[in-house]
Structure formats: C-alpha cells, structure tokens
Amino acid sequence: MRRSAYIAAAIFALVALVPLAGEMYWLRLGTIMLMYSILAMSWNFIGGMAGYPSFASAAFFGLGAYAGAVSQKLAMPMVLAWGIAGLASLLFAALLGLALLRLRGHYFAIASLVVAEVLRELVNSATDLTGGGMGLNLPVPRMASVQAQAVFFYYAMLILAAVTLAAMILTTHSKLGFGLRCIKQNESAADMLGVNTTFYKVSGFMLSGVFVGFAGAIYASWVHYIEPPDVFDVLYSIKPVVMVLLGGLGSVFGPLLGAGLYLSLEELVWRRFLEVHTGVLGLLIVLLVVFLPRGLIALRRAPGAAQEKPLSRVKA
Amino acid sequence: MLYLQILANGLMLGGLYACIGAGFSLVWGVLNVINILHGSFIVLGGYLAFYAYSVAGIHPFFSLLIAAPVFFALGYIVQSGLVNRMIGAPVLLTLTLTFGLDLMLSNGMLAAFTADFKKVSLDPPLGAVLAGPVVLPVDRLIAMVLALALVGLLYLTLSRSRIGRAIVAVRMDREAAALMGVRVKTVYAITFGLGALMAGVSGPLLAMIFPISPLSGSAYLSKAFVVCVLGGLGSVPGALVGGLALGLAESFGSLWLGPEHATTLSFVLLILILLVRPEGLLGRKGYA
Numbered sequence: 376m377r378r379s380a381y382i383a384a385a386i387f388a389l390v391a392l393v394p395l396a397g398e399m400y401w402l403r404l405g406t407i408m409l410m411y412s413i414l415a416m417s418w419n420f421i422g423g424m425a426g427y428p429s430f431a432s433a434a435f436f437g438l439g440a441y442a443g444a445v446s447q448k449l450a451m452p453m454v455l456a457w458g459i460a461g462l463a464s465l466l467f468a469a470l471l472g473l474a475l476l477r478l479r480g481h482y483f484a485i486a487s488l489v490v491a492e493v494l495r496e497l498v499n500s501a502t503d504l505t506g507g508g509m510g511l512n513l514p515v516p517r518m519a520s521v522q523a524q525a526v527f528f529y530y531a532m533l534i535l536a537a538v539t540l541a542a543m544i545l546t547t548h549s550k551l552g553f554g555l556r557c558i559k560q561n562e563s564a565a566d567m568l569g570v571n572t573t574f575y576k577v578s579g580f581m582l583s584g585v586f587v588g589f590a591g592a593i594y595a596s597w598v599h600y601i602e603p604p605d606v607f608d609v610l611y612s613i614k615p616v617v618m619v620l621l622g623g624l625g626s627v628f629g630p631l632l633g634a635g636l637y638l639s640l641e642e643l644v645w646r647r648f649l650e651v652h653t654g655v656l657g658l659l660i661v662l663l664v665v666f667l668p669r670g671l672i673a674l675r676r677a678p679g680a681a682q683e684k685p686l687s688r689v690k691a
Numbered sequence: 692m693l694y695l696q697i698l699a700n701g702l703m704l705g706g707l708y709a710c711i712g713a714g715f716s717l718v719w720g721v722l723n724v725i726n727i728l729h730g731s732f733i734v735l736g737g738y739l740a741f742y743a744y745s746v747a748g749i750h751p752f753f754s755l756l757i758a759a760p761v762f763f764a765l766g767y768i769v770q771s772g773l774v775n776r777m778i779g780a781p782v783l784l785t786l787t788l789t790f791g792l793d794l795m796l797s798n799g800m801l802a803a804f805t806a807d808f809k810k811v812s813l814d815p816p817l818g819a820v821l822a823g824p825v826v827l828p829v830d831r832l833i834a835m836v837l838a839l840a841l842v843g844l845l846y847l848t849l850s851r852s853r854i855g856r857a858i859v860a861v862r863m864d865r866e867a868a869a870l871m872g873v874r875v876k877t878v879y880a881i882t883f884g885l886g887a888l889m890a891g892v893s894g895p896l897l898a899m900i901f902p903i904s905p906l907s908g909s910a911y912l913s914k915a916f917v918v919c920v921l922g923g924l925g926s927v928p929g930a931l932v933g934g935l936a937l938g939l940a941e942s943f944g945s946l947w948l949g950p951e952h953a954t955t956l957s958f959v960l961l962i963l964i965l966l967v968r969p970e971g972l973l974g975r976k977g978y979a
C-alpha cells in the first residue's frame with residue numbers, strides 16, 4: 376500500500392507541473408486526460424474489482440453534469456453545485472444499484488447501458504428545468520483571463536483525480552476491496568460464507584458513480600454549455616471500459632495507464648481520421664479484445680500467470 | 692374504437708419486434724453472446740432495400756430474398772473469423788468485441804449513406820384497408836405477415852431440420868453435443884448467421900414503415916433486448932410473445948404517456964420483468 380501511495384504521489388506531483396508549460400493545447404488535453412482517468416478508475420471499482428460489467432458511466436456523467444448545471448442555473452456557487460452533483464450521483468447509484476445489481480452477466484450489462492438513454496429522455500422532456508433539447512448555458516466564471524480559467528479547471532480535475540486514486544488505493548487494501556474481489560471470484564460462495572454481497576456491491580457501485588458525477592459537473596462548468604446527446608453519449612460508457620482493458624483489469628495503476636494511452640491514441644486518430652474516427656476506435660477495440668484481453672499490464676507477466684494478487688496476501 | 696385501432700397498431704408493430712427479437716434471442720441463447728451488431732444489421736438491411744428499390748426497382752418484399760443469403764454469409768464470416776475465438780470469455784470481453792464491430796459498421800454506414808433519414812416510398816402507394824372501424828395500412832399489414840412468417844420459418848428450422856436440432860442440442864449441452872459428433876464451432880457460425888439473417892430481413896420490412904438512418908441501430912438493439920427479456924431467452928415462441936407484448940405496451944404507452952417516453956417505458960417494463968420473472972414470460976431452460 377505504501378508503495379502504491381508513493382508512486383501515486385510522484386505521478387501527481389509531475390502532473391501538477393503541466394500548467395507551468397502554459398500552452399492552452401496541453402492544458403485542454405491534460406484536463407481531458409484527468410477526466411478520462413477519473414472515469415476509468417471509477418469503472419474499475421465495479422467492473423474491475425467486483426467483475427460486474429457496468430455500462431452506466433454515461434448515466435452518472437450526464438446526471439452529474441445536469442445536476443451541477445441546474446444548480447448553477449438556480450444561482451448556486453459553482454463549487455457547491457459540484458458537491459450537489461456528486462451527492463446526486465451517489466444517491467442515484469445507491470438506488471440504481473439496489474435494483475440492478477440483482478442481475479448478473481449480460482442482463483446487468485444491458486440494463487446499465489439503457490440507464491443513460493432513459494435519463495436522456497427524461498432530461499429532454501423536463502424542458503422547464505433543463506432546457507430540453509435546446510441544451511443549457513452555464514454562467515462563465517469570473518476570472519482574470521481565459522488562461523486562468525483553463526488552469527483553474529485543470530487543477531479542479533487534478534484534485535478530483537487524486538481523490539479518486541486515493542479512494543481506489545484505500546479500497547483495494549480494505550475489507551471492501553477484499554469483499555469485492557471475493558464477489559468477482561465466486562459470488563454465491565462469498566454470499567454463503569457470510570460476505571454481505573448486496574452491501575459490498577452497492578458500495579462499489581456508489582464509488583463508481585460519485586466521482587463520475589463530480590467529473591460531469593466540472594466538465595459542464597468547464598465547457599459552459601451542455602446538451603443531452605453530448606453528456607449522455609454512450610461513448611462515455613464504453614471508453615472507460617476500453618481504457619481499463621487497455622491498462623489491465625482490477626489493478627491500481629492499470630486504469631491510469633490505460634487512460635493515458637487511450638487519450639494518446641484518440642488524439643492521433645481524431646486528427647487523422649475525422650470522418651471515420653469512431654470506426655477506427657471500433658477497430659482498435661476489436662484488436663485489443665482479440666489480441667490483448669488482459670491489458671498491457673499482462674505483458675509484464677508470464678503468460679498464464681494469475682492476473683491479480685492472490686487473496687491471501689491482503690489483510691482482511 | 693380508438694382502443695381497437697391502438698390494439699391493431701400494437702399488434703402490427705409487435706410482429707416486427709418479434710422478428711427483430713427472434714434472431715437476437717437465438718444468438719444470445721445458444722452462444723451466450725450479446726450481439727451489439729444486431730441493430731446495425733437491421734439498419735443495413737433497410738439500406739439494402741432502399742437502394743434495391745430506388746436503383747434497381749426491386750420491390751422491398753422481394754429484396755428479402757437478396758438480404759437473406761447476404762446477411763447469413765456476413766454473420767457466418769463474423770462468427771467464424773472473430774467471435775468464435777472469444778466463446779467462453781467473460782461477458783465483458785464478448786460484449787466489448789461486438790461493440791467495437793458495431794462502431795465500425797455504424798461509422799461505415801454513416802460515411803457511406805450520410806445521416807439523412809431515408810424512407811422507401813412505394814410508387815404507387817399500397818393504401819389501406821378498413822376492417823370495420825379500424826384502418827389497416829396495407830404495407831404494415833403485409834410487413835407484419837411476412838415478419839410472422841419468418842419467425843415461423845425459424846421455428847420450423849430449429850424444431851424440424853437436422854441443423855436446427857444440432858443448434859438446439861448445442862444450446863442444451865455443448866459438451867454432450869460435441870461428443871455426439873456435432874461440430875460446435877460450425878454450429879455457432881451457422882447460428883450467428885441465422886441471427887444476422889433475421890436482422891437483415893427485418894430491415895427491409897421496417898424500412899417501409901420507419902425512416903432509416905445509421906443512427907437508429909441502437910434503438911432497434913434495445914428493442915431486441917427488451918423483447919428477449921420479456922419473452923424469455925433463446926426461445927422462438929418467447930420472442931413472439933415478447934415482441935407482441937412490447938408492441939402493445941408501446942402503442943398503449945404512447946397513447947397514455949406520450950410517445951416521447953417510449954424508452955423509459957420499455958426500461959421500466961424490463962426492470963419489472965427482470966425482478967419479478969427473470970426467466971421471461973415463456974422462459975424455460977434449454978428449449979428452443
């Protein structure tokens with residue numbers, strides 16, 4: 376645990392220096408990079424640790440974005456609005472988890488995928504509050520310059536990413552992480568041995584929702600304008616999965632590595648294949664799944680070796 | 692009187708949903724793979740009918756005859772080339788694989804056909820018949836009959852033909868079927884091909900009723916999923932019941948709640964069914 380914490384601190388100290396370079400392009404890219412890492416790490420709580428194939432990230436992201444934006448529209452200070460968005464996602468994840476986490480496998484996957492569609496439809500029809508399909512404009516924060524704004528949102532995302540990573544390291548080494556890994560290996564057996572599976576699964580799901588909700592709200596304030604198809608985009612659900620698969624399932628630094636790698640690929644693909652970039656993304660996914668299903672972290676290990684820490688090494 | 696009309700609309704829609712759901716359910720039941728491509732196959736089938744009619748003048752009802760072999764071959768190739776490598780892998784991986792394939796196909800269609808809505812408009816139009824107070828548009832009526840006939844054909848294939856029995860055997864017990872001399876990988880490829888075929892022939896039928904766009908694939912996919920869960924996994928009669936139930940629920944739902952809540956309605960229906968009767972309305976284990 377101490378080693379993970381040191382590595383994490385070193386990474387974040389380095390990343391915190393980026394704004395000193397001062398170029399807007401790198402600031403923007405860095406902010407997106409941090410946002411992606413938050414999404415990937417969050418997904419890891421439920422998908423990587425508990426082995427539940429969740430596709431609900433877009434739902435949490437959009438919910439957070441709209442909760443934050445509507446709170447700001449009702450003249451709430453920005454940071455308070457973010458807090459409300461995080462809280463809303465946390466509660467929503469709890470309720471949703473209680474209903475959906477009874478399902479397993481494909482049923483859970485597809486049901487979680489549809490949640491974003493449902494929320495999008497509801498946001499679309501609640502025109503008075505959310506502006507419906509017209510989208511919602513957010514107040515531009517009063518700051519000295521455009522540059523200062525960019526730096527501000529960069530650090531906001533950085534702090535959130537650091538908190539998410541800290542939560543993940545703590546969870547991995549705690550009883551909750553142990554319980555989630557038990558559920559992944561054999562849920563029925565874990566249940567029978569007295570692991571309160573519902574409690575653990577819902578807690579994991581809440582952890583996977585709350586930071587994404589915050590990130591959605593920060594994103595909304597950052598771009599000043601959101602609309603339903605933008606923030607409830609199904610790609611927000613699929614991208615974190617791809618990132619974690621790239622980096623390695625269930626590990627602590629896999630999601631970070633995957634997010635960085637994914638963003639670099641995306642940036643290159645976006646630039647060169649503007650017309651067909653989702654197609655190229657699809658090709659990338661297919662190649663990844665077929666040839667590297669255990670992620671890049673697996674390259675480091677001998678083929679066939681266990682992809683996770685044996686349970687006995689963790690103090691419960 | 693209004694209710695009779697809504698009932699008729701729901702049944703006509705439901706026949707098409709059964710056709711969409713049957714192929715999806717077959718693949719899911721036999722291979723334990725969710726084919727995210729299903730929605731895009733439907734849309735591609737729709738484009739096939741559109742271009743066959745506007746370029747070569749082939750009536751959409753006859754373009755089914757072209758769509759069937761084309762999509763069977765497409766599905767067979769996708770399965771034997773790619774998905775067969777992933778059989779038995781965790782849900783997450785197979786799902787992500789077909790998701791990636793779907794991104795490629797839908798992006799390809801977007802680039803080739805643009806995002807504009809296209810609709811097959813028959814010239815001259817087929818008009819409508821009156822059954823008492825109920826108006827039945829002829830194109831919808833024929834589409835429903837054809838859709839139900841295709842579902843029936845699939846049922847007969849599975850229950851009567853040699854290959855159909857092999858598919859059912861693999862669904863019931865893969866190892867035992869392999870020991871009896873069934874070539875499991877080939878059966879998987881044929882099953883996936885049949886699923887793609889059902890999607891590809893639903894496309895032309897839907898294209899006569901609804902406008903087609905590369906972006907509507909995901910909507911069809913979620914309908915296929917709901918049909919499958921409603922009726923029960925891997926069962927053709929289940930898909931029929933599920934399709935009709937969804938068609939009726941949607942047409943009455945849009946009467947009472949407004950059409951803009953269609954997805955929410957089917958999601959609530961889905962969750963309720965999964966919580967109350969997870970095996971579906973007609974679900975039975977190991978039965979096609």
